Amino acid sequence: MVDLxxxxxxxxxxxxxxxxxxxxxxxxxxxxxLQSGQILEVWSxxxxxxxxxxxxxxxxxxxxxxxxxxxxxxxxxxKKK
Amino acid sequence: MSFKDSLNELYNAMFRSSYSPITGGxxxxxxxxxLEMWYRPxxxxxxxxxxxxxxxxxxxxLEEAPQHPLWFSSSVLDLGLLLGAxxxxxxxxxxxIRIPPKLEIIxxxxxxxLMGIGSALAQGCNVGxxxxxxxxxxxxxxAMMLGLMVGVFIGVKYLLWEIEHFSSQGGIEISTxxxxxxxxxIALFILFYGIYxxxxxxxxxxxxxxxxxxxxxxxxxxxxxxxxxxxxxxREPFLSGEATMAKGVALSLFLTTLGVLFIKMAGIxxxxxxxxxTFIWGSLIGGIIFGAxxxxxxxxxxxxxxxxxxxxxKLMIVVVFFSLTNAILRYYLDNVWEIWDKGILGKAVYLPxxxxxxxxxxxxxxVILLWYLFVDWNEKTExxxxxx
Numbered sequence: 325m326v327d328l329x330x331x332x333x334x335x336x337x338x339x340x341x342x343x344x345x346x347x348x349x350x351x352x353x354x355x356x357x358l359q360s361g362q363i364l365e366v367w368s369x370x371x372x373x374x375x376x377x378x379x380x381x382x383x384x385x386x387x388x389x390x391x392x393x394x395x396x397x398x399x400x401x402x403k404k405k
Numbered sequence: 406m407s408f409k410d411s412l413n414e415l416y417n418a419m420f421r422s423s424y425s426p427i428t429g430g431x432x433x434x435x436x437x438x439x440l441e442m443w444y445r446p447x448x449x450x451x452x453x454x455x456x457x458x459x460x461x462x463x464x465x466x467l468e469e470a471p472q473h474p475l476w477f478s479s480s481v482l483d484l485g486l487l488l489g490a491x492x493x494x495x496x497x498x499x500x501x502i503r504i505p506p507k508l509e510i511i512x513x514x515x516x517x518x519l520m521g522i523g524s525a526l527a528q529g530c531n532v533g534x535x536x537x538x539x540x541x542x543x544x545x546x547x548a549m550m551l552g553l554m555v556g557v558f559i560g561v562k563y564l565l566w567e568i569e570h571f572s573s574q575g576g577i578e579i580s581t582x583x584x585x586x587x588x589x590x591i592a593l594f595i596l597f598y599g600i601y602x603x604x605x606x607x608x609x610x611x612x613x614x615x616x617x618x619x620x621x622x623x624x625x626x627x628x629x630x631x632x633x634x635x636x637x638x639x640r641e642p643f644l645s646g647e648a649t650m651a652k653g654v655a656l657s658l659f660l661t662t663l664g665v666l667f668i669k670m671a672g673i674x675x676x677x678x679x680x681x682x683t684f685i686w687g688s689l690i691g692g693i694i695f696g697a698x699x700x701x702x703x704x705x706x707x708x709x710x711x712x713x714x715x716x717x718x719k720l721m722i723v724v725v726f727f728s729l730t731n732a733i734l735r736y737y738l739d740n741v742w743e744i745w746d747k748g749i750l751g752k753a754v755y756l757p758x759x760x761x762x763x764x765x766x767x768x769x770x771x772v773i774l775l776w777y778l779f780v781d782w783n784e785k786t787e788x789x790x791x792x793x
Contacts, residue, residue, distance in 0.1 A: 341505040341576015343703045343717045345564070345640065352793050353568050369578035371499040371715065372632055375423060383645065396501070396580040 328390050331401055333365035334358060340369050340397055348376040351402065355386060358404045363389070366400040373400065420496040422630075426653025429631020433624060434657045437540070438664030440620045444478065444613040446541060446665075446679050447624065448533040449486075449706035450524045450731060451479030453724065457732030467736070476608060478617060483710060485618045488596055489625025490714025495589035497630075501578045505719040508573035512701050513722035519698035520706075520723065521730025525738060526750060527552070527691025528681040530706030531635045531699065534688060536658055539772070540665040541679035542765045544754035545688040547772055552692020557639040559693070560700025561791060564644075568793065581716075596622055628711045633657075635705045639696065646790045648780035655777040659770065666766050669757075680755045687750030 337354045339347040347368040354364055366377065374391070377400050381388040389401035424432070437447045458471035474480040494500035505513075520530065527534040527549050535553060538546030581588065596619070603615030627633070631653070638654040641647040668674050683691065699705045702723045704712050709727070712720040738744045756765035783789050 338574045339576075340574075340578060341503050341718075342509060342573075343503070343505065343712060343719050344634070344637070345644070345703065346509070349564065349568055349644075349793070350572075356793065369501065369503045369576070370717075371494075371497075375632070379647070380645070383647065395582070396578045 328392050328399075328401055331363060331365070331389070333401065334362040336365045336367070338367050339373070340367055342368070343370050344372045344376065347373045348380050351377055351400075352380060352384070355384075355402065355404050360404055362404050364402045364404065366402065367397050368400065369397045373398065377402070420493070420630075421498075424627065424631035426631055426633060426650045427656060429627050429633040430653035430655075430657030431660065432627040432631075433633060434660035434664065436620050436623050436627070437537075437661050438668070440482075440617060440624075441665055441668050442673055443616045443620065445617070446533075446537050446674070447621070448479055448482060448529065448537060448679075449710065450530045450533055452477070452481070452483030453706075453728040454732045454735060455480045456483075457728035457730075460729060461732055461736070466733075476610070476614070478610070478614060481614050481618055482621045485621030486625035486628070486707065486710050487714050488592055488599075489622035489627075490629040490711035491625075492589060492592040492596065492622070493626045493629035494715035495585045495592060498582060498585050500585050500588060500716050501580050501582070502716045503576065503578045503718055505576045505717075506573040507575075508571060509576070509719045510722060513719045514726050516698040516702035517723040517726025518730045519694050520702060520709075520727045521732075522734055523556075523691040523693070523695030523698060524706070524727070525691070525731050525734035526683070527688045527695065528683050529679075530695060532706050533679065534681070534683075534691065534695075536635070536654075536661070537679050538681065538688075539658060539769055540661040541674075542662075542666065542669060542756045542762075542769065543680040543684070544756055545681050545684045545751070547769075548683070548685045548688035548751075549692035549695075550772070550776075552689040553639055553696035556693040556696020556698070557636075557700050558643055558791075560697040561640055561643045563697070563701060565791065565793065624707075625711055625714060628707060629714060634708045636699050636703065636708055640700055642780045642783050643789055644792050646784050646787045646792075648784040651780040652777060655773050655780075659773045662766070662769050662773070666762060670762055676755055676757070677753065680753045682745050682748065682751060682753040684751040684754045690750075 347370050351366050378388045385405045387403040392399045440447050455471055455477050461467045524530040535546055535549040600615045600619050603611045638651040704720050709720045709723050
């Protein structure tokens with residue numbers, strides 16, 4: 325198990341305040357710009373992201389590393405395939 | 406395991422975990438059928454229009470006062486749904502005021518206006534014009550379904566274009582996590598007090614409204630827990646190929662249609678209920694406009710309302726402009742241009758009049774099955790996926 329709080333992400337994507345499907349679409353788009361093995365951190369406030377982002381990773385083959393709830397938003401960590 | 410642990414487990418299963426779209430779809434069908442037996446078909450736009458008309462009356466655009474929102478059934482259905490979604494969101498610690506960046510606010514205004522126009526032409530949104538129209542054996546429901554598919558395709562094209570050209574950041578959430586349990590208790594109190602007040606009122610429809618309030622609160626609750634979203638059902642086959650939500654909605658629609666078939670055969674509801682004079686142009690054109698707009702809005706009629714219930718400010722903006730535009734356009738269509746009598750946007754086609762009850766049901770079942778088979782096939786082959 326990776327210790328999420330110690331992860332240094334290569335890129336941070338701010339999706340706060342956005343509603344479905346924008347956080348998922350933006351995550352997909354941001355992943356395209358990364359190199360294989362790099363880590364993307366996404367900040368989202370939409371409760372739907374808790375299902376959408378892991379599901380998208382599964383479908384696209386990226387590794388979903390986990391999420392951390394912070395006051396007012398959630399941080400998601402994805403490793404590009 | 407102690408008794409307390411068991412209780413905790415039950416609370417988490419019922420109020421915190423998300424239900425699958427299939428579970429949500431089945432529960433939705435059950436509640437919608439009960440509602441139509443108890444009182445009337447489920448709907449969204451009628452209530453929104455009532456709220457919009459109050460604003461128009463307030464600024465002097467309408468001369469006559471609309472019906473009281475607490476005693477007008479369409480409005481009560483929407484209030485119930487909002488309350489149910491709010492209850493679900495607060496009990497699950499998912500409620501929070503989410504303020505989007507500027508671009509999303511503009512999208513909310515434009516999409517809301519277009520949803521108002523589309524739902525006025527089709528005399529219903531994705532609920533009254535599509536889901537409940539099909540369930541009530543109206544040909545208009547099929548026309549709107551086709552329109553929605555075309556519209557959603559256009560909407561998805563726009564979203565993909567936007568993603569390439571704009572990036573909007575800087576939204577915030579005002580977290581209410583600490584007071585969410587309290588807000589949940591307040592919602593529960595309003596629910597029980599509302600039901601009590603309706604059941605003990607002198608109003609001739611008091612008991613019916615009380616039951617409808619409870620049933621639509623249940624609809625809002627389960628829609629929020631399962632994040633049941635008809636935008637997702639129509640959009641994802643084009644965007645990612647994912648068909649889970651589409652299958653949940655298709656199953657739900659099939660069950661509701663079966664239930665309402667018996668309600669109409671038994672004469673519990675009149676044949677012409679929810680059969681609108683919009684076949685084919687009103688439903689088709691309205692469906693295209695509404696379909697494109699709901700993708701940009703990120704919520705359909707029902708989906709926008711339950712997202713308002715979890716504190717999404719963008720969807721609040723959508724609902725305001727949706728309500729106002731629908732109220733204004735319907736005023737002109739109904740009273741000034743008298744368009745329905747002229748039959749320009751189509752006519753009312755009740756399928757059993759032509760094919761009998763059995764034939765009507767078989768036709769609708771085939772339409773729903775074709776949709777199911779299409780999204781399932783597309784999920785595997787990704788033939789219609791135009792994603793990033």
